[in-house]
Amino acid sequence: MRFLRSKRGNVAIIAALSLPALAGSLGLGAETATWYVNTKQMQNAADAAAIAAATNAASSYVAEARAITAHYGFTDGVGLVSVAVSNTATCPAGGSNCYSVTISRPQPLLLAQIVGYHGDTTIGKAPAKLITATAVALQSMVARPYCLLALGDNGVNTALVANGGPKADLSGCNVMSNTGAICNGHDLGADNGDAHTTNNGCGVVEHSNVAVVPDPYAALAVNIPPDPCNGNYPQEPQQKKDPSLPSQNQLAGIENWSGPIQMCGDVQLAGPVTVNTSGPTTLIIYNGQLDTNNQILQTTSGSALTIIYAGTNGSGPNGPYIHAPTGGGTLDVAAPTSGPWSGVVMYQDPGLTSGVDISAAGNSPTWDLTGAVYLPHSSVTFSGIVNKASNGKSCFAMVVDNITINGTASILEHGQCAQAGLAMPTGQVPSRGKLVL
Template sequence: MAGGEQTHAYCLLALASSGTDPGILTNGAPKADLTGCSIMSDTGMTCHGHNLNADNGDAHGTNSGCGNVQNSNVPKVADPYSSWASSIPSNTCAGNYPQEPSKKKDPALPSSNQYSGSITLPATKIICGDLQLTGNTTITSASPGSVLVIENGQLDTNGYTLQTASGSALTIIFSGTSGSYTHAPTGGGTLDIQAPTTGTWHGIAIYQDPSLTTGVDISAAGNSPTWDITGLVYLPHSSVTFSGAVNKSSNGGSCFVMVVDNITINGTGSILDRGGCTAAGLTMPSDTLTTSISLVQ
């Protein structure tokens, strides 16, 4: 049994509100490296063949092999970011959500749904439907950061880079209605964004509306597109497959936190450059472990 009381801050939290158990799963992944990162599942966690090098693996259920220190039966962590949903700007799309053409006869996306080059955003920008990059794109934001709301659409980086300019910051929000839409980043290329450090959306880089329960899964996190992100990626109902590396944004500090429903970590999954979340404006999810917690060695 553990002695005393410890507080662990998490760079990866699986809420598992779907009931998925284990909430964190890895099959092999010998090159995965979460050094300096503690992880938490509100159900169980299972790591086959490799413990991910996470500092602490904490599970409300059973921890089977995850983390250098492995803890089972810890208290659940409540969703710490759901209340931000009340601050999502109002939908002004009037039911019109252009989608990327899937057939030759489908209409092309309007120019308002295509970004390339240098883009200056106001404090709030609402995109109705899909947003596709047609070239490398640099975002200059309002102060302290811009909020880009994508209603009933995906952010397709399309092989290009979306980057916040030096001194700029961005929160990308996926909102709308559950249904046939995709509410997530897609496509190759790179997301290189820094979250605002102050203001309503401080510390939040990507936010999926917690009312969305379909079209939210991400099958190639960190790979397609590559993630160079400073801040929180909040995907509360998403089943995520994480196979790439997360680095800090080019113009931001060292902070990355991901909240998901459940996650499978494959291959070279790694989170790099941690430790600067206070400076980045983000309060990390945390849990307090007491003497009643069982340690699995």
């Protein structure tokens, strides 16, 4: 009777009945932890692979991404692993130019089935849980300033060419062609050589397929005053019977200038010229050249000058108008550091398309310039040395249509363009990828 009234076996019975559920719960907990660990590993691999693919941003981006996931132990097609890579993924901020990497692998179910969980896929015919991880990255862009920009608007397929210039030195500078670039025998020493199409040999680090850099200074032309010359543009005599330049077109000695100095036709230095300016000053030459004539034009300490070529694409009695500096001697000029012409030392009106070429940039005359030289339709041969103005900061940039660099072409001093008031030509270039999802 005492045996029949005993309750000692109740616990054992309850434990026996609860054991399957307990085992299933413990199994599900253990498997869930395993899924979490595997997902975390996959996510790390997907993150790294998406960044690599966005950084690569070339036709090999898929191989790049899968090489990274394999390094993490997830090789596409091995051990039921699948690695899907795309460069047309939707970006969280809009657009469909993001790079995505999705890693997936089914995990067989073990004790989790005891509690009735049958997974969301199968391995063979056995139930399994599909583990996935997805990362989305976008190639970031960074600003790159250029000391030399070839616009290539005149239809030249290779707007930047260097011919056998083993002593050329553009170190510390970046160069850019909005078409192609080719450097034969020497990389110019430029830190980065960029081209919109193909770059062949220009720059210590070469880049092709770079986005076009917009013309940075064309809008400044609105600051050029109207032509005051009434069609009268004296030109230098080419033959004995040609009239000489009037005295107002010949400069010598000390010039005290302020505001716009407007001159009609050719301007020639009849001796050394020292320019004192009161505030930012422009020398505007309408339908004429500046002939340095083996003399020097220099700005004094605290003075600043922008030399502007304006006018029309026409001809005078002695031939087509020349809108460029010519002659030996030296241009030793610092650009203004404020005002509309801040940082610009020489400017050709972008409306001028003829008489704008320069065949001996930096050489005849010598260029000791601080600031930007803007020659948007000019074919330039650069074979001299550009140094800073005696009374200016170390800053030089040049914008041309196309350029050929020969011999020892060098830009000796640079790096102070912010202090010189110049907003340098700047493009957006690809950088490392960054995760966005």
